[in-house]
Amino acid sequence: MRRGWMLVLALWLALCGCDEEKKLTNNNGPGVGELGGPCHPDDTCNTEALICVDGVCEAVVDPCAGVDCGEAGQCRPSPFAEGEVECVCAEGAFVALDLACTFGETLTTREFFGQELVVELETRFYYMYVPSSYDHATASPLLMDLHGTAGELPELAYGLDAAKAAAEEYGFVLVRPRSRSSQEGDWIVYRWDQNQGDTERNHAFITALVTAVSRRVNLAPERLYLMGFSSGTNQTARALADAATPFAGFGFVGGGLWIANQLQDLGRVYLATGFRDYMRTYHYNLTGRLDAIGFAPERRFVREFDGGHELYGFFYPEMFAFFDGGERPVAGTPASPWERETFVDTASLVTVLTAPDGTVFAAGTGNGLFRRQAQDSWERVTIAGTSAFPGRTLTDLCFTEDGTGLGIGEGQLVRSMDAGATWIHGPRVGEVDSPYFGYQFLNGAACADGAVVATGYWQGARSDDGGVTWADVSFDAGYGQRAQGAVVATAPWGTWTAGGYWQYLGRSDDGVVFSPAEVPAAAPAEWFYDLVAVGPDRWIAVGDHGTILVSDDDGASYACVVCDGAGENLYAVGFAGDNGLAVGGHGAALLSRDGGATWEDVSTGLDGFLGDVVWLSASEALVVGEAGLVLRYAVEN
Incomplete structure (x- = not known):
């Protein structure tokens, strides 16, 4: 019996041992090479x-x-x-400025109008032009262009064709944002600081817009540039005050800044505000603020020109070339037969004339007034007293028959009571109509019959006592407003003429009441910058885009002489008999030998502007211009 139990126990142990071994080797777990199992x-x-x-x-x-x-x-x-x-x-994709990948815009068109972007819960608008050379595979530069004050569709105003042409030439993407606006009477006015707080809201829009555009086209982050015209310059300054700005170049055309923000020492700046532009005040604000932060001269390009408030096409290519590569135009050397005369200063000269006693005077930047003592010999004239606007530019001079001399420009007045022997600063000329500046921003003046008549922005003035007191002259432009004047001229036979913006030419018999003259529809000029009486009842007018007009009815109407719009801006014209010389931007000069009927190119070969011309004799002219430039030109028979 005992042996039987032992056999049963042995059998049970044997069976248990086999099951345990089986359990260890086949327990339904992962096998070799399976998930969770041992590796091979x-x-x-x-x-x-x-x-x-x-x-x-x-x-x-x-x-x-x-x-x-x-x-x-x-x-x-x-x-x-x-x-x-x-x-x-x-x-086929590229990286946007926010580091997101994007396939970009399907470029079935290259020009995009009325584009929308929601910023701060507001739908904003912009225009975009993509040059024909653009391809998503290559990152391109950007020029963002801020418009001046305008009405509907302001992003399409002011120089759009020139901006597009430059985009094609240099391969940059052009973007023109639209500012905010408000209702003023019957007009909707778009301006970058039109409403309280607009400068900051527009800054946020512009910053967001750069990123939004970078999702549509491939932008090079180190080649983003911003420019503004008129009120757009102050908005551009706001970007230059942002240490985190995406822009590396800042352009200021026809203005400067009036915000208080601290500017940053960043990138390159381009400045172009004409000597006859009422926004010069803000240009001086900007240059002073740049000086205060030590902004290096080599990173500034100041394009001087003797013009008014205008966005000219030549700004775009030279601005972009400077932003993108630091390039500047070559200054050049005077072409034959031009001869450069030694000058005493580096002031840019805007006006020159001969006093009744034959002395030649010139004036220009930095309150500069100069007297020519002899060929190649000039002296700076001391002006007694204190300027109403120290450091500003004198843009015109004239003398009455009794030897009273007057100089005006950018709000200032200088006077001489002794034929130019001594000079003194006078007070600013007060406004006599609607207030604009707190003083009259006068650009041009002429003297005759003991009187001086001056014109400027939306105002004009006449003095019959040597500039002591002034009376109103309206310069009616014929379209419901006073003219933005640039020049007043007189003729030996007593006629007065005037010229300025929006193709303004005017005429007066007495220097008190000016009536608009007839201007040919084909004339391309926006501004007329100078007028000269050539002979009985004959006047020559010159203006921007190389425009030359002639009047043979004593200034009542004009006809085209040169109206192809292909020339440089002409700032001054002078005649001695049948010989005439018209001078202007980028060293341009045209010669007439037949009283203005025909003209030939005798340009100087220089890049700087030529501001004025006076004839020393019937065959020799003296021309003044940028950075102390004085040239003589002898007419060959």
Whole structure:
């Protein structure tokens, strides 16, 4: 019996031992090479979805799982940090300024009007032009162009064709944002500081717009540039006051700044505000603020010109070339037969004339007034007293028959009571009509019959006592407003004429009441900058875009002589008999030998502007201009 129990126990133990061994080797767990199981001896697993880690087969984890790189992006392990991933752009895509990948705009057109962008819960608008050379594969520069004060669709106003032409030539993307606006009477006025707080709101819009545009076209982040005209200059200054601005170039045309923000010492700046522009005040504000922060001269390009408030096409190419590569036009050397005369100063000269006693005077920047003592010999004239606007530019001079001399420009007045022997600063000429500046911003003046008549922005004045007191002269422009004047001229037979903006030419018999003259529709000039009486009842008028007109009815109407619009701006014209010389921007000079009927190109070969001309004799002229330039020109028979 005892032996039987022992046999049963042995059999039970044997059976239990077999089951335990079976349990250890076949317990329904992962097998070799399976997920969670031991690796094969060669450290492999059964499928590519598994990887051997420390002898155990584990699932391969996709490091990009859950990573969204967008439609135009792809995720991949980072080649720089183990275990990290990065997004890269898919083929044909590029990186926007916010580092997002984008396939960009489908460029079925290159010109985009009325584009929308919501910023701070407000729908804003802009215009974009993409040059024909653009391709998404290559990052391009950007020029953002801020308009001046305008009505509807302001982003299309002021120089659009010239801006597009420059975009084609230099390959930059052109963007023109639209400012905010408000209702003024019957007009909707768009201006960058039109409403309280607009400067900051527009700054946020412009900053956001750069990024938004970079999702549509491939932009080079180091080649983003901003410019503004008129009120757009102050908005441009706001960007220059932002240490985090995306822009590397800042252009100021026809203005400067009036915000108090601290400017940053960043990038390059381009400045172009004419000597006959009422926004010169803000230009001086800007240059003073740049000086205060030590902004380097080599990063400034100041384009001087003797013009009014205008956005000229030549600004775009030279501005972009300076922003993008620091390029400046070559100064040049005088072409034959021009001869340069030694001058005593580096002031830019805007006006020159001969006093009744034959002495030649010139005037210009920095309250500069100069007397010619002999050929190649000039002296700076001391002006007693204190200027109403120290450092500003004298833009015109004239003498009455009794030897009273007057000089005006940018709000200032200088006087001489002794034929130019001594001079004194006078007070600013007060406004006599609607207030604009707190003084009259006068640009041009002429003297005759003991009187001086001056014209400027929306106002004019006449003095019959040598500039002591002044009376109103309206210069009616004929379109319901007073003219923005640039010049007044007189004839020996008593006629007065005037010229200025919006093709203004006027005529007066008495220097008190001026009536608009008839201007040919074909004339391309926006501004007429000078007038001269050539002979009985004959006048020559010159203006921008190379315009030359002639009147043979004593200034009542004019006809085209040169109206192709292809020439440089002409700032001055003078005659001695039949010989005439018209001079202007970029060293331009035209000669007439027949009283203004025909003209030939006798340009100087210089880049700087020529401001005025006076004839020393019937065959020799003296021309003054930029940076102390004085030239003589002898007419060859």
